Amino acid sequence: xxxxxxxxxxxxxxxxxxxxxxxxxxxxxxxxxxxxxxxxxxxxxxxxxxxxxxxxxxxxxxxxxxxxxxxxxxxxxxxxxxxxxxxxxxxxxxxxxxxxxxxxxxxxxxxxxxxxxxxxxxxxxxxxxxxxxxxxxxxxxxxxxxxxxxxxxxxxxxxxxxxxxxxxxxxxxxxxxxxxxxxxxxxxxxxxxxxxxxxxxxxxxxxxxxxxxxxxxxxxxxxxxxxxxxxxxxxxxxxxxxxxxxxxxxxxxxxxxxxxxxxxxxxxxxxxxxxxxxxxxxxxxxxxxxxxxxxxxxxxxxxxxxxxxxxxxxxxxxxxxxxxxxxxxxxxxxxxxxxxxxxxxxxxxxxxxxxxxxxxxxxxxxxxxxxxxxxxxxxxxxxxxxxxxxxxxxxxxxxxxxxxxxxxxxxxxxxxxxxxxxxxxxxxxxxxxxxxxxxxxxxxxxxxxxxxxxxxxxxxxxxxxxxxxxxxxxxxxx
Numbered sequence: 001x002x003x004x005x006x007x008x009x010x011x012x013x014x015x016x017x018x019x020x021x022x023x024x025x026x027x028x029x030x031x032x033x034x035x036x037x038x039x040x041x042x043x044x045x046x047x048x049x050x051x052x053x054x055x056x057x058x059x060x061x062x063x064x065x066x067x068x069x070x071x072x073x074x075x076x077x078x079x080x081x082x083x084x085x086x087x088x089x090x091x092x093x094x095x096x097x098x099x100x101x102x103x104x105x106x107x108x109x110x111x112x113x114x115x116x117x118x119x120x121x122x123x124x125x126x127x128x129x130x131x132x133x134x135x136x137x138x139x140x141x142x143x144x145x146x147x148x149x150x151x152x153x154x155x156x157x158x159x160x161x162x163x164x165x166x167x168x169x170x171x172x173x174x175x176x177x178x179x180x181x182x183x184x185x186x187x188x189x190x191x192x193x194x195x196x197x198x199x200x201x202x203x204x205x206x207x208x209x210x211x212x213x214x215x216x217x218x219x220x221x222x223x224x225x226x227x228x229x230x231x232x233x234x235x236x237x238x239x240x241x242x243x244x245x246x247x248x249x250x251x252x253x254x255x256x257x258x259x260x261x262x263x264x265x266x267x268x269x270x271x272x273x274x275x276x277x278x279x280x281x282x283x284x285x286x287x288x289x290x291x292x293x294x295x296x297x298x299x300x301x302x303x304x305x306x307x308x309x310x311x312x313x314x315x316x317x318x319x320x321x322x323x324x325x326x327x328x329x330x331x332x333x334x335x336x337x338x339x340x341x342x343x344x345x346x347x348x349x350x351x352x353x354x355x356x357x358x359x360x361x362x363x364x365x366x367x368x369x370x371x372x373x374x375x376x377x378x379x380x381x382x383x384x385x386x387x388x389x390x391x392x393x394x395x396x397x398x399x400x401x402x403x404x405x406x407x408x409x410x411x412x413x414x415x416x417x418x419x420x421x422x423x424x425x426x427x428x429x430x431x432x433x434x435x436x437x438x439x440x441x442x443x444x445x446x447x448x449x450x451x452x453x454x455x456x457x458x459x460x461x462x463x464x465x466x467x468x469x470x471x472x473x474x475x476x477x478x
Contacts, residue, residue: 001030003069003149003180004051009061011050013383020046021059022204028149033171033181035188038201040387040415044184047201048073048151051182072142072150076158076386076413077336078134087113087129087137088122094145112144113137117166131335131409132159132291132441139167149180154386156187157412160290160441164190186415253278254404254435255302260313262298262460264306270294273313273460277453281403284426284436288443289455295439296335298460299406302437303332316404326404328357331397335408337389338382340396346384347377350396359400367399371421387413391422398425404435411440423447 009024020043028034038044049056052073054063065071075081084090091109100108106122113119116136129137135158142150156164171181171194183191188198199206257277263269271294279285289295301309304321311320317329334340343349350364368374371391376384381392390413397405405426411419427448430436438444443452452463 001066002027002064003030003066004028004071005062005064006047006050007062007064009050009059009063011046011057011059011061019204021061024061024205026199026206028180028182030148030180031175031178032196033175033183033191033194034197034199035183035185035191035195036199036201036206037185037188038415040186040391040413040418041385042201043204043385044201045076045153045385048075048153048182048184051149051151066148069149070145070147072145072147074135074138074142074150074152074155076153077338078131078138078158079336081138081141082126082134085125085127086122087118087120087124087126090126090137091141091144094141098145108144109140112140115143115170116140117163130292130296132163135159136163136291139170143174147179149182150174151182151184153184154186154413155183156185156190157409163291168194186413253280254317255279255437256315258313260310262294262301262313263309264297265308265310269458270297271455271458271460275462277460277462279404279435279437279451281433281435282430283451284430284447284449285438285451285453286444286447286449287437287439287453287455288441289439291441293455294460295455296408299332299408299437299439302406303330305332328353328359328400329403331400331402331405333390333394333397333405333407333410335412337386337393340393341381341389344380345378346373346381346392349381349392350399353396353400357400363399363401364395367395367425370425371395371418385413387415387418390414391418394422398429401429401432402434405429405437407436407438409439409441411444419446 005027007025009021010019011021012019026034026047036044036047050059050063051065052071082090083093088109091112092105095105095108109122116139118133118136118140126134126137135155155167159167168191171191175181175194181194183195185191188195198209200209255278257273259274259276261269261272287295287298297306297309300306301311302314302316302321304311304323304325314321317326319325341349343352346368347364350367351361354361354363365374368377373391373395376388376392381389384392390410394407394410410422414422423446426436438447438449454461454463
């Protein structure tokens with residue numbers, strides 16, 4: 001039974017940009033799983049939006065949906081979809097719109113939350129959830145409605161390894177129940193056993209390709225499978241070389257964290273830091289942990305963004321963190337790049353901080369060129385893909401050449417090539433004396449870092465770094 005089809009679709013956002021879709025075709029039948037891969041910014045998420053809101057697009061071609069077809073959509077940034085304050089109310093919202101009897105709702109909501117591994121009280125505030133937990137919540141909010149077609153945008157990037165494994169098991173059961181799936185994914189190998197049709201979006205068309213080799217816990221995932229880049233790989237020898245030459249830097253710590261219990265005031269601690277930790281100007285540190293472990297909370301506390309956290313144990317540049325006092329010495333990339341983008345064009349976004357701190361405006365063009373994003377300089381950052389927004393938000397920080405850089409899940413939404421470009425710039429900044437702390441769900445073997453911190457079972461510890469990071473397993477590295 002055919003559920004949805006796109007036939008000969010032509011579409012472009014405006015006259016200044018080329019075609020996003022050029023005679024694009026896709027047919028989805030009941031019980032099928034389709035996976036769409038493609039470069040960052042190629043239009044993958046737009047396919048999902050076209051299926052759910054065809055009336056919002058001025059396109060040529062034909063969109064066909066089965067009568068009474070119910071489609072569930074989970075977007076890359078789950079915060080966009082959140083409507084209520086608590087997890088129970090969020091999942092029940094759709095049931096209310098369908099006039100489901102009130103006495104039936106608690107069991108349906110509980111079942112949906114259990115299926116996604118979010119076993120929390122209905123009254124749990126959504127504001128307390130991590131981004132990965134919010135992604136699970138949005139899946140539950142769709143599943144409770146029993147859609148015939150479920151659309152998932154970049155689940156691997158938002159979920160930790162346990163979450164990916166649990167989602168895979170859930171999707172197997174949904175396919176067995178004849179639900180259809182479309183997964184947008186830069187890491188299709190993670191879901192390979194489920195996928196019936198692999199598609200590459202390139203040149204505005206969906207090109208079928210054969211299934212990649214299935215992965216085991218000891219296998220690598222695209223973008224996370226290279227050996228660490230050597231320091232010289234970061235050298236930019238073209239005209240776009242960094243305007244800030246390497247310099248002699250101090251080896252004294254930029255960031256110090258004393259032993260303490262970290263958490264929000266009047267709440268149970270998120271974790272204990274039993275031993276002192278530090279980051280110097282010559283170090284890149286990787287912080288890993290599962291969804292909800294406290295990674296983002298710690299990074300936000302380090303920049304002074306959490307007023308309800310005791311900061312007595314944390315010092316940055318020899319001072320207790322306070323929002324705004326470090327100026328361009330500190331750069332912070334949030335998990336949600338849209339929260340950091342507010343200018344009308346990409347170039348004005350990058351130049352905003354440069355003007356504020358009296359820095360050369362040419363540094364904006366330099367970083368855009370290094371990321372090969374110069375063609376987007378006059379585009380609106382608010383119309384870009386999630387991955388492109390991540391890159392622009394990073395560029396707006398990197399162009400100020402901060403002394404310390406905090407990055408919260410910076411590789412989300414990036415294809416393999418852009419991930420390599422980003423890593424090269426990080427290595428270059430680190431060589432020039434920028435201390436870097438990166439939060440990630442998982443170990444990144446292709447990243448040359450000097451320390452590995454890990455949050456697990458309520459403990460923040462410094463891990464012993466293996467001599468061969470390439471041998472680290474992707475899904476269960478820790």
